[in-house]
Amino acid sequence: MSLLVRRLIYAFVVVMTVALSQPTNAQKYAITDLGTLGGTESFAYAINDSGDIIGYARYQGDTTSGPFLWSNGKMTDLNAYYGPEQGFYAGIMGNINNLGQIVGNSSDGHAVMLSQGEVTDLGTFGGDYASALGINDLGQIVGYFALPSGHHHAFLYTDGVMTALGPFGEEAISVATAINDSGMITGFATDSYTVSARAFLYNNGIMTDISPFDSRESYARDINNHGQVAGEYLPYSGPFRCFVRSEHLISDLGTLAGIDCVALAINDQGEVVGSSPAVVGTEISCDFETGMCYEYPVYSWHGFLYKNKRMIDLNELIPSDSGWELEWAYDINNKGQIVGYGTFGAPSLYRAFLLSPVTRTTIRIKPSHVFNKINFKRGKKIPVAILSSESFDAPGLVDKSSLTFGAVGDEASLIGCDRKQKDVNGDGLKDLVCKFSVRLAGFQCGDTEGILKAKMIDGTPIEGKDSVIIIPCK
Template sequence: MRKLVLGFILTLVAGLATACQPPPTARYAIQDLGTLGGVSASADDVNNAGHVVGWSMDSSSRQRAFRSDGVTMTDLGTIGGRESSATAINDAGEVVGGSLVTDNTRNHAFLRPPPGPMGDLGTLGGTNDTSYARDVNASGEVVGGSYNTDDLLHAFQRGPSTNNVMTDLGSLSQGGYSTATAVNNNGDIVGNSENSAGQTRAFLRSGLYTGGRMVDLGTLGGSTSLAADVSTSGFVVGSAFTASGQRHAMGIVYGGAMVDLGTLGGPDSDARAVNEAGHVVGRSTTSSGDGHAFLHEGSSMVDLNSLIPAGTGWVLHEATGINDHGQIVGSGTHNGVYRPFLLSPAPEASIGDASVTEGDSGTRLATFTVSLDHTTSRSVSVGWATSNGSASAPGDYTAASGTVTFAPFQRTRTLSVTVKGDLAVEANERFTVTLSAPNGVTVGDGVAQGSIVNDD
């Protein structure tokens, strides 16, 4: 759910680092969402249920809006024409985007409820009869752009607050263009508009903070800025040009100064979305000039390619959406083919301590529980091995190693180490079991103590 963010403090105390706290660095499981039968597809947004929307080529080489639950990709149809594309989905499952109408020459904004079908939202009355929806909030407020009766491209809003009539939001200047890109749960809208100097600027339109007026959010020293997303508590992300002419990802809290989010070492970057925790995703060039997807973690930008397992065949080029569970969608090349991806935070594996009474003879088992902090729909595993402490193998216990495998949606597993009994009077002893070689998981508390309790 890339547009809905809660809980920010609306004061900029020490730059962006105080506006969004960094999450722990995590590895992600990556999933190729596939296509509708064509060669390529692209993901644009993900809601808190993990449902993804975007576009895909189908087997007839048509571009079609899709929704994916991570297992099945569904063609959302059109409003009469050949092609369509989805741009956003809210937690109710309502999808918005654009579709060609019956003559296949005009594009109209659409709203599709979960059962369907796709509904035509109309236009602002321009002669070219064109509109496109960019976002929908929890209340069903839709924003985007359409040509009005003066044949100017203007931002629009349509929903309960406008009696479901498409309403022209105006622009920053008389005769200037505008388009809305995001709306939060408070009804605050951001987008881009031409100012009186003919420059494109990010804008905010808020009933509470701007009195319902469109306000220029400024730049990073250059002449242009672009807003892509806004949180419910007032954090806007996008991009802006610097004084040296470079385009950089930016963030700005209502009433604060625009902050440069940096790059991955190259000259340009662009923020696309932000989640409830303030984690920002987008695209940036690297020092070698490649375009890579990024995750901005408070004060640092991280290449998402470094957070997925090696050897997957993926190159992640852009990240376009992030939900409140940290799932990220975007597009990249998988074994050279352009595909949409879904990144899900890998579960964290931890192991608990175990204790066993030694006994006078024979053997007993010390049983350790390995658990995941959350389940996953895929099979994952983690290796383990014993090591000596005050207890030594092979006299006190049998050295062992192995792999614990979790089936899909399984959260706990156990492993056992053989402890040997004796008649010696001695202190309690310990050995260690350490987790290693994670596959599809990260390791949290990865060291456990095995206690051998003397009973002689």
């Protein structure tokens, strides 16, 4: 069964009860809505180690869409940036490397690379159209081209030359999905459209079937710089399951709820992201002739992170009241940042998201006092020290303009930071001391902790907590 068909099946399930959730002690993440190109929806597909993201978004009016590059908090329309002078109009952009080179396809069906304002047309290798899906940091590109018969053939583009990768029979089909910096290529292929696809690894001119276990169908989606391959396979009994293939080991990642899985990306730490149906509620079906009613689980595709031998629903990593349902996780970089898309708000519209791991930092509220007493009726300023460590220079790394502090941590209460750096805890390291407004911090009787949030200069979110005593509360 194709991925599209499987997605449509689950899309028609009607949710009739309150969604379920499970607590987790996993790494906390900050979520960013990447916005749109003027329309209502957007989709993120790839991220590099600098945090540059590519995707697709609706234009104003939602009648047309185009590719975007999101970098340093700004979304750029790639059609507007590359198109006017070069007559270029893009289709879907598939990947971005650490040099900022972007690959995908143009609206006229050619595989293309975008880099530093220039468009490189990779051609179609004599086929009807072609699409570039992966690029490594050496600029080597892989993807597929389509013959007039409609069959896809994998290609490698290097040093200005596009080369077809086997199998080469008239009925053969192959797609190259990713390439690492050693030139190892992965994807899926079959000798005939009547035969199920098999995951492959192409290395040193040899294509090897790497289908895991006793599977009847398999797909390889990504490969990291250690040669680990992520994908999914269909066993002879049961639904698709995700896997990671290392040089001497194949690991079954399983599913979120036992019924399906698609693994889309793996970083150099071996962390995998993708999507799998999760139980989000139940529905009741009644037989009116017998009067018997039955309760069934309701499923929805959810993005996942596989880390430390555990598959985690991404929705467990964000606040339950965030308004998000994260459905598809498409890529993860070596900093652990995850991109994809999900529904947000009401009505539920698809929006591209960025999940960034939150770095926990140590703070001291009122560092010169033994007890962190805050008079929320008479007090004016609350000093908070962000402590440095051997690996964290608070004065040099924290973006002071991003600081928020208060009862929940999102309060825009910053007054200012001390120019003179102090070592407030006597460890020989200079710390960052800032002052916040008592009134704007939002403390009330019964609050027991203060929360500080900020970003480092490179955009990494940080968070710290310390105890407080709110007075007067009689």
